[in-house]
Amino acid sequence: MNSNIFLPGLEAFVVTKSCVEDGSYQLHLELEREPHSCPCCEQRTEKVHDYRVQKIQHQHIFGRPTTLFYRKRRYVCENEACRKRFYEDNSMVERYQRQSVEYKQAMGIELIHGKNFKDVASRFGTSPTTVMRRFDHISSSMLSETKQLPEIIAIDEYKGDAGGEKYQTIIADPIERKPLDILKDRKKETVKEYLRKHGDNV
Numbered sequence: 423m424n425s426n427i428f429l430p431g432l433e434a435f436v437v438t439k440s441c442v443e444d445g446s447y448q449l450h451l452e453l454e455r456e457p458h459s460c461p462c463c464e465q466r467t468e469k470v471h472d473y474r475v476q477k478i479q480h481q482h483i484f485g486r487p488t489t490l491f492y493r494k495r496r497y498v499c500e501n502e503a504c505r506k507r508f509y510e511d512n513s514m515v516e517r518y519q520r521q522s523v524e525y526k527q528a529m530g531i532e533l534i535h536g537k538n539f540k541d542v543a544s545r546f547g548t549s550p551t552t553v554m555r556r557f558d559h560i561s562s563s564m565l566s567e568t569k570q571l572p573e574i575i576a577i578d579e580y581k582g583d584a585g586g587e588k589y590q591t592i593i594a595d596p597i598e599r600k601p602l603d604i605l606k607d608r609k610k611e612t613v614k615e616y617l618r619k620h621g622d623n624v
């Protein structure tokens with residue numbers, strides 16, 4: 423089946439097969455063949471070397487957990503002296519990742535809306551620890567811009583059930599209404615230590 427249904431994050435892909443198995447939605451997809459520049463010598467090529475199917479966890483589609491089977495194309499440089507083999511460019515999954523970019527963004531949005539780690543984890547078919555790591559990543563990219571906390575912060579405890587601790591502490595900016603950081607537990611010393619490092623303006 424080839425379909426043109428609009429699927430967020432997958433616009434460029436051709437769906438070659440879709441089915442439901444064990445309650446989860448499976449999509450087989452690939453990109454159109456197109457000329458690429460060799461990363462070594464920059465010669466243009468569209469000569470295909472081979473394909474490899476990569477299994478990727480994606481966000482829910484039509485209410486079902488979704489797995490993508492991406493038939494990833496590898497090109498080979500046509501320059502006789504080079505012969506470099508390289509994967510096609512794609513916007514769906516980063517190198518060495520098993521989850522799609524869209525999946526990570528969707529998880530980030532839910533976290534920012536204040537769902538707890540356990541709920542988000544079960545919705546996304548992963549562990550609370552993975553969700554927490556994701557949250558850390560999002561908040562550290564926000565924090566890296568400021569490094570210092572704003573003058574007014576909100577400190578809340580959060581029943582995240584992550585990393586062997588039942589509660590975590592969430593540091594948020596109540597004015598901008600965004601989470602800034604998450605601490606691994608709700609112990610006084612952890613919060614104190616954190617404020618000592620980042621809280622000169624608080």
Ligand SMILES: [Zn+2]
Binds near residue numbers: 463505
């Ligand atoms: Zn080359």
